Amino acid sequence: MSIGLIALLDDVALIARAAAASLDDVAAQTVKAGGKVAGVIVDDAAVTPGYVVGFSPERELPMIRRIATGSIFNKLAILLPAALLLNQIAPWIVTPLLMAGGLYLSYEGAEKIWEKIAPDAAHAHEAATGGEPVADSPHGLEEKRVKGAVKTDFILSAEIMAITLASVAEAPLLTQAVVLAVVGTLITVVVYGAVALIVKADDAGVALARRGGVAETVGRAMVRGMPLVLSGLSVVGTVAMLWVGGGIVSHGLGEFGLHGVEDALHEMSASVGLGSFRGWAVMAIGSAAFGLALGAATIVAVTAVQRVLKR
Numbered sequence: 001m002s003i004g005l006i007a008l009l010d011d012v013a014l015i016a017r018a019a020a021a022s023l024d025d026v027a028a029q030t031v032k033a034g035g036k037v038a039g040v041i042v043d044d045a046a047v048t049p050g051y052v053v054g055f056s057p058e059r060e061l062p063m064i065r066r067i068a069t070g071s072i073f074n075k076l077a078i079l080l081p082a083a084l085l086l087n088q089i090a091p092w093i094v095t096p097l098l099m100a101g102g103l104y105l106s107y108e109g110a111e112k113i114w115e116k117i118a119p120d121a122a123h124a125h126e127a128a129t130g131g132e133p134v135a136d137s138p139h140g141l142e143e144k145r146v147k148g149a150v151k152t153d154f155i156l157s158a159e160i161m162a163i164t165l166a167s168v169a170e171a172p173l174l175t176q177a178v179v180l181a182v183v184g185t186l187i188t189v190v191v192y193g194a195v196a197l198i199v200k201a202d203d204a205g206v207a208l209a210r211r212g213g214v215a216e217t218v219g220r221a222m223v224r225g226m227p228l229v230l231s232g233l234s235v236v237g238t239v240a241m242l243w244v245g246g247g248i249v250s251h252g253l254g255e256f257g258l259h260g261v262e263d264a265l266h267e268m269s270a271s272v273g274l275g276s277f278r279g280w281a282v283m284a285i286g287s288a289a290f291g292l293a294l295g296a297a298t299i300v301a302v303t304a305v306q307r308v309l310k311r
Contacts, residue, residue: 048195050234051149055142060199063146068192070150071157075184079154079161084177087165095255098162101155102248103294107302108152109241110295152241159248160187198233202226243284246291261290 052063086094114121164183168176201222208219254262265286269279 048149048153048191048237049198049230050237051145052195052199053230053234055138055145057200057203059142061196063142064192064196064199066146067149067153068188070146071153071188071192072185074150074154074157075161075188076181079158080177080180080184083161083165083180084173087169087176088173094162095252098159099249099252101158102245102252102291103298105152105155105241105245106249106291106295107245107298108295109238109245110292110299112238112241113292114299156244157184159244160184198229201229239288242288242291242295244287244291246287246289246294249294250287250290265290 048064048067051067052060055063083094086097161180161184164180165176168179171179205219205222205226208215209223210216211219250261250265253259265283266274268286269283272278272282
């Protein structure tokens with residue numbers, strides 16, 4: 001009996017060691033994948049605050065909560081099983097799907113710029129192409145903004161999950177699933193936690209301003225500065241959409257043997273120092289410019305198709 005008990009304890013110890021090794025592998029793979037998606041995380045955090053700007057303070061956190069819930073659903077309920085399934089049965093289709101998402105981001109980014117330049121024409125285009133009509137009530141505007149944010153998040157989340165999956169492509173299926181779930185959850189918490197802090201910073205400034213002394217000075221500076229910060233993030237978010245969209249499409253074209261755009265961006269980056277901050281900035285600006293060109297061309301194409309269909 002004692003020998004059997006010892007053998008059982010040995011088996012338990014072996015299982016525990018195997019589980020620990022598996023957890024270590026998941027942790028290592030998670031850190032590796034998280035580092036590779038850092039750029040998209042920044043884009044996501046920059047894009048989202050623009051969707052809640054202009055609403056009353058009491059609606060900001062509920063909107064962020066709804067967007068974050070949609071983001072978790074996108075990642076865990078749709079993208080995670082879809083990524084694993086497609087990677088098993090049709091890995092070739094992942095790149096075209098990502099390129100379609102990149103084209104959509106480019107289209108959205110170009111449309112936001114067009115809306116700033118010619119808002120009436122941009123709204124007319126959106127209505128004519130089946131987009132949601134301009135909201136005529138605060139509730140309608142909130143619904144439109146939340147849906148738009150979740151839709152944009154879906155594309156960014158798809159990029160995050162694809163990069164994560166590529167970084168653990170050689171791992172067992174269970175490890176892939178766990179790493180995708182962990183990365184997706186952690187990124188959502190970090191991104192939308194940061195967004196909540198950003199949009200509520202002005203309220204924190206008001207609370208500090210009521211305390212007097214140094215706190216009052218800091219609080220007033222926060223209140224005065226936050227509109228500028230939010231406006232800046234709106235610009236960064238639009239550029240980020242173009243940057244990510246253009247980068248996805250140029251990389252996808254390279255996967256299909258069309259290296260022209262990707263090579264040109266690489267050469268421009270190398271000319272100022274590949275691997276340096278300047279090289280990264282040139283690559284990002286070039287990708288954003290390519291995304292803007294794609295988005296503008298898509299707007300023209302969609303408008304032309306819409307006119308043909310109306311005849």
